[in-house]
Amino acid sequence: MEENSVRNEISQLGKFSLIDRLTDKIKPVNESTIAGMNEDAAVADYQTHLSVTATRLFQENIDFDLTYFPLKHLGYKCASIVMTDVLAMNALPRQLSAVIAVSNRFSIEAVEELMTGLRACCHNYKTDLTFLDIRSSVTGLSVALTACGETENERLTRRTGAAENELICVSGDFGSAYTGLLILQREKKIFEATHNSQPDFEGYEYLLEKQLKPEPRLDIVEALRAQDIQPTAMTAVTEGIATSLFHLCMPATLGCTVYENKIPVDQLTFDTLRSMKIVATTVALNGGEDYELMFTIRQSDYEKVKKIENVSVIGYIGEKNGGRYLISNDNRQIELRAQGFGKNL
């Protein structure tokens, strides 16, 4: 788990000294950041803008497996995911609060690794870490993150708001993070069986990066502003395209149609899944962990959205009480199901 050979116990340092060490040299970069570190709560001044707050809880052996997940990447990924929730409201992330719970299995160096990744993501996306607490845990690692951001009243984009005939757009490509997870799990099994094998990840770098270090799509939210496009509805794609489609369509009981051949899937992802006898479209629809954005736009914005890199139009919103369909490559109309609305938590 830790490559570093030095191991110092958290109990040697004490909670407040550890927090001071982990938040050393933090200088706010956002004007809106007023206070937080070493306070009871984080404070921001969004002036006339709306305040947007996203909260996530990440737990060991539920949301991540530390046998193949480096702590630095984990910190980066957790920060990225909660920032994505803010972006999915068409808002800009500005501040991040973190509570990290660790058992005595974790050394100071382990917590530092995690925080290095978290702070790297904050740095890359100009978000200030404004609050940190470290707590005990019985066994595993838990990370509770809250991202705060701001948006103008007229830019705020909810899950509701889509209307018939509007275009459904997504950022990035789908299924790569899930495929990266399958690769990691495969290598873990080989390691558990042989105990001497070095994991073989050559050629899979893109998939592993999508799994271990997803990037929040600040570029897309900024590009929408640059193109003066106001999406009518938006959400993050965290549990596959199908669940996100349902989030956008369900509140107004709208139908939708998406085209299999429009769903962006990376070639390496497609080939790797095929070698595992898995259909890429199934993974894109129901796999999860893409952390891309899905949004709807008016047809009149089509020419403008085409100018944005890494955005694909995958279909359109249907009529009220209409069906929700995938048009397959062989032109069949397949009814969509959303896994997230099923039995699983």
Add this chain to the structure above:
Amino acid sequence: MEENSVRNEISQLGKFSLIDRLTDKIKPVNESTIAGMNEDAAVADYQTHLSVTATRLFQENIDFDLTYFPLKHLGYKCASIVMTDVLAMNALPRQLSAVIAVSNRFSIEAVEELMTGLRACCHNYKTDLTFLDIRSSVTGLSVALTACGETENERLTRRTGAAENELICVSGDFGSAYTGLLILQREKKIFEATHNSQPDFEGYEYLLEKQLKPEPRLDIVEALRAQDIQPTAMTAVTEGIATSLFHLCMPATLGCTVYENKIPVDQLTFDTLRSMKIVATTVALNGGEDYELMFTIRQSDYEKVKKIENVSVIGYIGEKNGGRYLISNDNRQIELRAQGFGKNL
């Protein structure tokens, strides 16, 4: 753990139906509440006010023991604590986001119990529940809460800001919650030994209420406004008076003096602790879980603060680099130590 004899599995309902059920009939009461439920993030409009965000993570067998902690009380207490963090910035709580992680040990009814308590605290303190997610957990129960609130720029009160000769004030009384915990732990031990004993809590109701159902001190923050008192520094008292004194004094390396005979301790708490051969002052200084407010005021505000019920002046801020002392009832000068700054997380 559950008195209710009906037990329905969460897997029967599915995540989104469960969330809908748990957030049924929620109507925002604050003008600032813009969106949240069934969105990627919570949205608030504080107009020209500052946004204040507090985050807490509560974990089973670290922060609470469900063998004697009813889930309804737990929900209430968790909400109360995170609202207290907002109040401790001299801000008013307005919105609450919750992520609850449960293993299959927990039924729908168990999660409903927890949410009933959480929603009761929101209701009592006019705070809108604006976001809820339910997640899986390996074994226990985890609750991650984020409270958002607002304050005017000129009212924001940090931990830093106290100056020499200012008065140190606290709300409520101290040691009762900790004593309540001792009573609960004692009855748990008796139960574990005999397995047929009914817990005997008669006469201890006040202590149990302070432990199981602490109230956020919105009354104090409102009273300070009514009296037109601007505290110079403020913090929540979560780990005993000593740690909070250090939070207020350390940043500017100020000294302080507090008087044992000024520290408010309830008579029942005092008597119960004495019967256990525990010194009440030690518990008040280092016990924790009081969730009261500590703040400093200018001497000129003394007459005004006297008019506020449930506020005690316990001492004063000393000179820079001065010592931090307790003057005992027998007039000895005892150097204060802050447990929270020690080895424990």
